[in-house]
Amino acid sequence: MNENNIVIETKDLTKRFGHFTAVDHITFNVHEGEIFGFLGANGAGKTTAMKMLCGLSKPTSGSGKVAGYDIGKQSELVKRNIGYMSQKFSLYEDLKVWENIRLFAGIYGMKDKDIAIKTEELLSRLGFESERNTLVKSLPLGWKQKLSFSVSIFHEPKIVFLDEPTGGVDPATRRQFWELIYQAADRGITVFVTTHYMDEAEYCNRVSIMVDGVIEALDSPVNLKKQFGVNGMEDVFYKLARKAKRGE
Amino acid sequence: MKQFLSFIRKEFYHISRDKRTILILLGMPIVQIVIFGFAITTEVKDVRVAVFDPSKDEVTQKIIEKLDANEYMNVVSVIDHPEDVESVFREGKADIAIVFNQHFSENFLHTGDASVQLITDGTDPNTATILTGYVTNILSSVQQEISGQSKASFSITPEVKLLYNPGMKGVYNFVPGVMGLILMLICAMMTSISIVREKETGTMEVLLVSPVKPIYIILAKAIPYLVLSAINLITILLLSVYVLGVPIAGSLTLLFAVSLLFILVSLALGLLISTITKTQVAAMLASGMVLMLPVIFFSGMIYPTENMPVVLQWISNIIPAKWYIICVKKIMIEGLDISFVLKEIGILSVMAITLVVISLKKFNDRLE
Amino acid sequence: MAAIEVEHISKKYGEVEALRDVSFSVNKGEIFGLIGPDGAGKTTLFRILTTLIRANSGSATIAGLDVVKDYKKIRNQVGYMPGRFSLYQDMTIEENLTFFATVFNTTIKENYYLIKDIYQQIEPFKDRRAGKLSGGMKQKLALSCALIHKPVVLFLDEPTTGVDPVSRKEFWEMLKALKVQGITILVSTPYMDEAMLCDRIALIQNGSFLDIETPQEIINDFKETIWSVRSLNMSALLNDLRLCPGIESCFAFGDVHHVTVNESLLTIASLKKQLQEKGHIDIEIQSIKPTIEDCYMQLASK
Numbered sequence: 038m039n040e041n042n043i044v045i046e047t048k049d050l051t052k053r054f055g056h057f058t059a060v061d062h063i064t065f066n067v068h069e070g071e072i073f074g075f076l077g078a079n080g081a082g083k084t085t086a087m088k089m090l091c092g093l094s095k096p097t098s099g100s101g102k103v104a105g106y107d108i109g110k111q112s113e114l115v116k117r118n119i120g121y122m123s124q125k126f127s128l129y130e131d132l133k134v135w136e137n138i139r140l141f142a143g144i145y146g147m148k149d150k151d152i153a154i155k156t157e158e159l160l161s162r163l164g165f166e167s168e169r170n171t172l173v174k175s176l177p178l179g180w181k182q183k184l185s186f187s188v189s190i191f192h193e194p195k196i197v198f199l200d201e202p203t204g205g206v207d208p209a210t211r212r213q214f215w216e217l218i219y220q221a222a223d224r225g226i227t228v229f230v231t232t233h234y235m236d237e238a239e240y241c242n243r244v245s246i247m248v249d250g251v252i253e254a255l256d257s258p259v260n261l262k263k264q265f266g267v268n269g270m271e272d273v274f275y276k277l278a279r280k281a282k283r284g285e
Numbered sequence: 286m287k288q289f290l291s292f293i294r295k296e297f298y299h300i301s302r303d304k305r306t307i308l309i310l311l312g313m314p315i316v317q318i319v320i321f322g323f324a325i326t327t328e329v330k331d332v333r334v335a336v337f338d339p340s341k342d343e344v345t346q347k348i349i350e351k352l353d354a355n356e357y358m359n360v361v362s363v364i365d366h367p368e369d370v371e372s373v374f375r376e377g378k379a380d381i382a383i384v385f386n387q388h389f390s391e392n393f394l395h396t397g398d399a400s401v402q403l404i405t406d407g408t409d410p411n412t413a414t415i416l417t418g419y420v421t422n423i424l425s426s427v428q429q430e431i432s433g434q435s436k437a438s439f440s441i442t443p444e445v446k447l448l449y450n451p452g453m454k455g456v457y458n459f460v461p462g463v464m465g466l467i468l469m470l471i472c473a474m475m476t477s478i479s480i481v482r483e484k485e486t487g488t489m490e491v492l493l494v495s496p497v498k499p500i501y502i503i504l505a506k507a508i509p510y511l512v513l514s515a516i517n518l519i520t521i522l523l524l525s526v527y528v529l530g531v532p533i534a535g536s537l538t539l540l541f542a543v544s545l546l547f548i549l550v551s552l553a554l555g556l557l558i559s560t561i562t563k564t565q566v567a568a569m570l571a572s573g574m575v576l577m578l579p580v581i582f583f584s585g586m587i588y589p590t591e592n593m594p595v596v597l598q599w600i601s602n603i604i605p606a607k608w609y610i611i612c613v614k615k616i617m618i619e620g621l622d623i624s625f626v627l628k629e630i631g632i633l634s635v636m637a638i639t640l641v642v643i644s645l646k647k648f649n650d651r652l653e
Numbered sequence: 654m655a656a657i658e659v660e661h662i663s664k665k666y667g668e669v670e671a672l673r674d675v676s677f678s679v680n681k682g683e684i685f686g687l688i689g690p691d692g693a694g695k696t697t698l699f700r701i702l703t704t705l706i707r708a709n710s711g712s713a714t715i716a717g718l719d720v721v722k723d724y725k726k727i728r729n730q731v732g733y734m735p736g737r738f739s740l741y742q743d744m745t746i747e748e749n750l751t752f753f754a755t756v757f758n759t760t761i762k763e764n765y766y767l768i769k770d771i772y773q774q775i776e777p778f779k780d781r782r783a784g785k786l787s788g789g790m791k792q793k794l795a796l797s798c799a800l801i802h803k804p805v806v807l808f809l810d811e812p813t814t815g816v817d818p819v820s821r822k823e824f825w826e827m828l829k830a831l832k833v834q835g836i837t838i839l840v841s842t843p844y845m846d847e848a849m850l851c852d853r854i855a856l857i858q859n860g861s862f863l864d865i866e867t868p869q870e871i872i873n874d875f876k877e878t879i880w881s882v883r884s885l886n887m888s889a890l891l892n893d894l895r896l897c898p899g900i901e902s903c904f905a906f907g908d909v910h911h912v913t914v915n916e917s918l919l920t921i922a923s924l925k926k927q928l929q930e931k932g933h934i935d936i937e938i939q940s941i942k943p944t945i946e947d948c949y950m951q952l953a954s955k
Contacts (some may be wrong), residue, residue: 078817080787124815178692204815205843207690207858208950212905219888233817234844236907240887258908269907271818278819291755295744302743487739491798494703494733495756652705 038242042069044196044227045090049099052085059085061250062099069195072218072228074238077247078278083231084200086247090229091198092116104195117145120189120197120226124204128185130174134165137173138188145192159187179210183217190221197221199230203237215240235271246274248281288497292505299479300509310475314467314517318460318524330357332416335379337364340389344431351423352383358419370404381405381416393431460525461613465606467521468544469551469580471514472507474572476555479506481568484559490652499650507552514548534620543616543626546633547609553640554605560647580606608632654717656681656806656837657702662711664697664860671697672708673860679839679853684832687841688848688949689857695841696736697860699810702839703733716805729757732804736811738791742784746775746794749783750801757802767834768797771827789820796827800836807831809840813847825850845946856949863952868945875943877901877951878916881909882924884933893931897924904950909937911947 045067052060060082067073077083088094090103092112101108104118121127128137135156142152160166163183173181182202190197199218203211215237218228230241238244238258245255254261254277261273300307334352338345353360362378364370373379384402386392392400403420405413480503483489492502518541525531533540554576562568583593583601593601601607608629615621615629623630657679664672672694679685687695700706702713704724713720715727740749750772754761765772775793778786783794792812799807809828813821825847828838840851848854849868856863856871864871884890887910894903894912899919903912914924921938928936943951 078787078819079789178690201815205691205811207693207843207953208845208946209904209953210690215905216891233815233821235818236905239907240905274818275822278817281819288755288758291752295741295748295752298744298748299741486742487735487737488741490705490735491733491739491753492756493705494728494731495753496729496758497756651707652700653707 038068038070038222039225040068043067044069045101045103045229047090047099047101050086050089050096050101051098052082052089052094053097058250060089063247063252065245065252065255067227067229069227070222070225071243072222072230072241074241074244075229075231075247076238076244076274078281081247081281082250083247087198087200087231091119091121118194118196120192120194122185122189122197122199122202124201128173128181128188131172133170133172134176134184135160135169137184138191141188142191147192155191159191163187179206179213182206182210182214186214186217190226194226196227196229199228201231201233203232203234211237235269235274238270238274244270246277248277253277289501289505292497292501293508296479296505296509300513310471310513311517311520313470314463314521315524317463317467318521318529332358332381332419333361333379334358334420335362335364335370335373335382336360337367337370337382337384339387340385342390344390344393344427345385347431348424348427351427352420355419355423374404381420383420460521460529460531461610461617464518464521464544464613465547465610466577466580467517468514468548469576469606470572471517472510472548472551473555473558473576474569475510476507476552477558477562477568477572478565480556480559481562481565485564493650493652499648500645503556503648507556511548511552518544531618533617535616536622539623540613540616543609543612543630543633546630546637547605550605550633550637550640553637553644556644557640557647560644560649579604583607605633605636655679656683657685657713657715657839659702659713660711662698662701662708662713664701664706664708670860672701674711675860675862677855677862677865679837681837682832682835683852684828684838684840684850686848686851686854687839687857688843688845688854688945689841690843692859693857694860695857696810699735699808699839699841703731703808704728730805732799732802732807734795734799734809734812736814738795740783740791740795740798743782745780745782746786747779749794750798753798754801759802761801764801764803767800767803767831770830772797788816789823792816792820792824796824800831804836806837806839809838811841811843813842813844821847845944845949848945854945856952858953863949871945871948872943875948875951877913877943879911879913879941879943879947880921881906881939881941882912883909883935883937884928885935886933890928890933893928893933897927902951906946911941913951
């Protein structure tokens with residue numbers, strides 16, 4: 038992790054829908070190679086904030102930079118330099134494994150030759166060589182998810198955004214997934230992840246917790262637990278989220 | 286009963302809260318009537334006629350006078366040589382040419398066999414048909430004037446063209462067609478989409494695992510669209526009578542009764558589609574492609590089915606809208622009473638019963 | 654008579670075996686948990702028990718009624734909350750609740766006492782459209798609608814998936830309160846920590862049940878020695894532990910790693926020494942009781 042290099046920065050980032058302020062002046066930084074956990078209760082504004090960071094939604098006020106590009110004015114460049122994986126896995130079920138890889142790599146502008154070489158590398162690293170021609174819908178869930186993650190970082194983006202990537206997955210695969218995340222972080226890819234599994238919050242370098250549109254806490258898991266005098270991230274979360282007024 | 290009413294109320298909530306769809310459903314008939322009524326016309330005006338008359342006798346003169354006097358036609362050029370006929374068309378100077386043979390009156394009065402050649406641009410068969418129709422009409426009336434009681438022996442094309450005769454305005458053809466289209470669209474497509482939406486969002490699962498009898502689910506979905514169709518029917522009729530000037534010549538009650546029958550057929554079709562499709566998009570495509578396009582092409586709304594190849598005519602017989610449109614034309618435009626539409630009513634009834642039975646059988650109260 | 658009785662149920666979708674010879678029973682007033690990841694067969698089992706689909710073989714009864722022969726009667730008496738949020742997005746909270754009450758031939762008033770604690774939390778928003786609710790509120794609404802007719806058995810298919818931990822906790826507290834009313838609850842979840850909150854659980858993987866017991870019994874059945882290990886560099890620790898002889902398995906568990914150990918080859922003291930030699934500092938090793946997740950992973954790997 039390179040603390041000197043900041044890959045995500047926001048200043049008073051805000052999003053309003055009519056009278057409703059979904060995201061209320063959030064300010065924070067994420068360093069290169071960091072595994073950053075972005076937590077919050079449902080309705081806290083997490084998804085809205087993430088959409089802004091990915092260049093999918095324009096901020097109402099405030100500013101943000103992702104991978105060096107302004108999220109308000111250079112959203113297309115932002116999109117080109119990040120990876121994204123959502124809970125529903127974002128792969129085409131009726132395409133084969135290698136077809137999916139090629140499709141997404143092509144979308145991110147990789148050249149055919151590079152795609153071919155890297156595909157072989159990826160398939161062998163995941164142990165998927167024999168499955169290259171399998172339709173994605175026939176893969177077991179855990180495999181789909183690992184493949185989806187690998188596809189999202191195939192083009193070696195600076196940052197990858199993961200939206201609840203391990204929802205409903207069996208315990209062993211969940212852990213294998215996080216090992217893939219560690220490997221990516223070791224290679225210098227910053228990982229911005231949201232999750233509802235509090236044990237996964239422990240795997241992050243730092244965690245932020247959003248409540249009612251505001252970041253109520255941001256620190257390493259160790260420090261947060263000290264700060265709130267509790268043993269586990271779940272208790273930290275519970276203490277903060279319980280105060281939420283937003284319809285919970 | 287309370288359960289059933291609660292269901293219907295729910296369906297009305299869904300419809301009324303989907304502002305865009307309701308705009309289309311209620312606005313579309315109005316738009317269609319206006320467009321078809323005013324903007325599109327199959328009448329052809331300002332026809333330019335070229336004449337080649339080597340005979341130059343009484344009869345031909347009379348014919349030419351009558352042609353010129355007609356409000357739709359003007360005699361614009363007189364051709365001296367038969368070879369010039371083609372160049373007149375190539376230069377775009379005429380829409381139809383009439384070529385009389387020599388000694389026309391003589392042949393007409395004595396041998397009863399005077400022939401006239403009508404030449405027109407065949408690349409647009411519809412217009413060509415209409416043009417020849419106009420002229421044939423004129424020829425026929427001249428012939429009757431002159432010959433009095435003697436039988437006509439013109440070897441010119443028969444009456445079928447008169448159906449598109451300018452005496453009958455184009456819009457009369459479209460109002461029944463629009464009625465068939467709108468009712469089919471609302472009932473079949475919207476009902477099927479509504480049922481499939483519940484399957485897609487998963488609320489159907491919850492409904493099935495409840496005391497609700499599946500038949501109530503279906504009825505509750507059909508009823509709001511029945512009401513909407515009735516509203517649209519009234520709108521269309523009002524517009525036709527007061528805006529387009531198309532009168533309702535026959536019994537209004539009979540018209541409504543037949544429309545109700547057709548609505549039933551469409552609802553049953555919608556139900557059938559909902560049992561075989563899994564997503565709303567599929568339901569929409571099925572209703573659109575499978576129902577609407579055939580209705581437009583095969584019901585006789587735009588093109589006469591009698592001119593189609595036999596195979597396609599056969600296909601047009603299974604389109605319920607075709608029979609409905611015939612019914613409407615007979616009742617509304619020709620003012621005929623029920624005895625003349627028994628065949629169509631019979632066919633629609635059989636279709637209704639068959640479709641309802643098949644759909645109910647196919648409606649699955651389990652998920653697979 | 655058991656509230657739910659399942660005997661040798663199997664279900665295939667084409668080539669895929671969704672359920673393989675599943676048998677179990679649930680007693681009246683019990684909270685029974687089906688614990689397992691997506692694709693394990695939970696939803697298929699639910700659909701069979703709520704009479705939405707039919708099994709290929711085997712039989713099941715709900716409150717003594719057969720799921721095939723008496724399906725209509727069963728549908729009158731059970732409450733069902735399917736996996737996705739399955740209420741009407743364009744109707745308000747109140748409209749949804751009124752609708753479902755009427756569908757079940759009852760009124761909100763009649764059984765209000767059952768849903769009071771749950772509904773009161775969302776009542777201030779009763780004119781809001783269901784589609785505009787947050788995840789936790791949607792859950793509460795769905796639960797209210799499933800309960801409003803006082804069902805004999807309540808089927809909840811993954812009611813807490815995708816919901817934050819606080820809302821999850823609240824939801825389970827609501828379920829506990831329902832037990833008091835004598836309602837039998839069959840609930841499925843992929844979250845292993847929720848297993849502890851059930852009376853009995855069944856661990857499912859790939860269509861088969863790995864074990865069916867009370868959570869405590871499952872933990873007691875875990876025969877391996879299990880320790881938690883922590884050091885300053887957790888990532889390196891994971892790799893190093895896996896290389897140590899005597900370590901049979903090693904998995905990350907939040908802020909510690911769980912290792913199962915062959916005690917004849919390794920003691921806590923010797924492990925600590927090995928790790929120190931590899932350069933680890935701040936090492937903490939403790940003997941612990943296994944969690945349901947440990948049990949699941951071990952049973953699943955067999």
